[in-house]
Amino acid sequence: MSTVDRRIGNNRNQNVQGPNTIAKAPPNNLSTSKALFVVIIIFISSLCTLGLIYRQFPELEEHEKQHIKLPWDLEDAKQLGLVLDRYKDRYFTEVMFGVFLVYIFLQTFAIPGSIFLSILSGFLFPFYLALLLVCCCSAIGASLCFFLSNLLGKKLVKKFFPEKAAQWSMVVEKHKNNLLNYIIFLRVTPFLPNWFINMTAPVIGVPLVPFALGTFIGVAPPSFVAIQAGQTLHTLTSTRDAWSWTSVTVLSIFALISLVPVLMKEKLRKKFD
Template sequence: MEFENTSLLAESAGLDVSTEKGHKLNYSSSSSLKSKSTTAKIMSTLSSTLKKQEQKRLDTELKSRVKPHHQKQPMSAAERSATKKSLVILAAIFITSLAAMCYVYMICPELNESEKQHMKIPRDIQDAKMLAKVLDRYKDMYYFEVMFGVVVAYIFLQTFAIPGSLFLSILLGFLYRFPIALFLICFCSALGATLCYCLSNLVGRRLIRHFWPKKISEWSKHVEKHRDSLFNYMLFLRMTPILPNWFINLAAPVIGVPLYTFTLGTFCGVAPPSVIAIQAGKTLQKMSSSSDAFSWTSMGVLTMCACLSLVPGLLKNKLKKKIQ
């Protein structure tokens, strides 16, 4: 087409268009087409590169704006201020509770010097033995005072996630008959864990989310998925050492476990391990370490109870799937 147009223009201008010049025009037209094709390819490549760069820029900007909630992020000034206030409240509650412990110690019957040195929270089985001897001496005359003192100490340990409640469980098994000891352990465990739950909900939520963001996110999804069977899962966790009790108490309010389910699950869930501790308390003076409380037989029974606690929840989920 270009060649014909060029020829017409040449003829209208009075020029003689020879065959040689026609060949030149053909070559010029071919070169022009090649040039246009090369330019189109360059423009296409450039456009593709620009699109990729723009997409990369948008992705980077999106990642910077929408940060994954499971990554640890630095606290803002407002969050740091709120955390400081929470820690002050926690310190005040702890000091008040410690003062209550001191008051319990003050109302104890008058002890001689050799007995006073054993009036402390037991840290090992030897401390528990010596404390048991002192309390057993005064238990008949000061029945409720001794019981009140052990209960307050137990709740204090559970509330502030301080280790040592196992020795108090063994001690209660030594001091009291089985039904009373079992009720006291379940009551103290449930009340102390509930207070720890409330403290975590009040002052520890930000800290827990800050230090364990990924785990909290995963467990929150797990809780939501099994919300209908949370009571059974709480029983299972209390009967098994998969997670430490102090961590369960602190994390439960953050991952969305309801308080009622948490308290009732704790009260019922600690019963099987408490039976073992109470039985160990009956032979406290013969024990050489806390590991003597647990035999392979008792651990097998405990494992069986833990597995059975999951059965209702599993059946409920299976029935729900069939209905759906």
């Protein structure tokens, strides 16, 4: 066999993939232990940054200090909202920047609680400012989680979610020409948890630009509901109180709208083929 024939045979073997093959993101040269060390350093640095922001905050009353913490439930969000609301007018920049960084921290490390910060933003800030804040934080935090997953998450995803990741990889390949609309659809609908999307996207080859832009646009409709609920935070007893048939209908409409360009493109393609 000639050298040319061997090269052709090797190329063919490399291009043949089974249906369960997970698309690979660009490789990094770090070992798992080094990647884990880098992630830990980033996490500790982020905590130190949050600590510095806390130290820059104005002096709190003794009974208020206990409520300055990550909100794990609606009651925590209420108490935190009451404290921040007292200082918001005089220290608006500090309060908003603090919410901004904490939101990104939760999104970056896939820590639960961002829904309570969305509700809290609706309570503290004007509606459109809160919506822009939440969308920006979601896009930035998801993108940072994307990078961390690309650094460390490949082996974790393949070990703990191999079938789910393989299935989504095939779906992504099917929609590779409409990834922006597909990411928007996933963010609007609850079919896949946001943390799972953030962790698996780089592993199966989703590019960063449609991922980040799709996140920014796609989180707007559910955030709209959460922020609107935050305007009546003191009356909420559960996060389920934020949802109604009207809000579900609105989210369904947005999900369908995100698919319209895909359907139109497919229709035009069939027409001209």
